[in-house]
Amino acid sequence: DAGVTQSPTHLIKTRGQHVTLRCSPISGHKSVSWYQQVLGQGPQFIFQYYEKEERGRGNFPDRFSARQFPNYSSELNVNALLLGDSALYLCASSLETGPFYNEQFFGPGTRLTVL
């Protein structure tokens, strides 16, 4: 079975531009989470979606938004890019979400470089 897939693999943008990153979860998984991993740091939680609804949001500005589609795939959008947005963006999927543990399976990430 295919794991979590993300596209594109790499992306170069300039300051002020907009970017859309895409994620396809493992088949049967209904929850998708997004993380930002700046070089030399651990992943930082951005969003969690379940059944197309936002279930969690990290401490990120409103320039960051996301959505989940009926097929459970997801998009992360970042507006007005800043140099500091350069990072590896990781998507993780899990069967579901809730007040109990659901193992998250991570994709390989999208490397975003902002010039």
Added chain:
Amino acid sequence: AQSVTQPDIHITVSEGASLELRCNYSYGATPYLFWYVQSPGQGLQLLLKYFSGDTLVQGIKGFEAEFKRSQSSFNLRKPSVHWSDAAEYFCAVGAREGGSYIPTFGRGTSLIVHP
């Protein structure tokens, strides 16, 4: 708020030697604790997790970790390191955020293995 400290940025060991990676956490309740590994160009892979019960947890690839509540630690160990273990290792604590469990990651420890 929960936090994770990995005090060692880099660890260098010889192949065949034993390994211990340190992790200290801060969390008010009984934590969910995780160790992940990230190889270059790869997403994060779960090595092991602790929820409750036996404080010595066995994981994949020959890794184990011990939960010590009195020291707020969850150190990762392996008795004999292989060259393929060279990677970035992340400790994480899972905390409930908006009804779901969201992992908070440490900054990671880079493992270098000498032949």
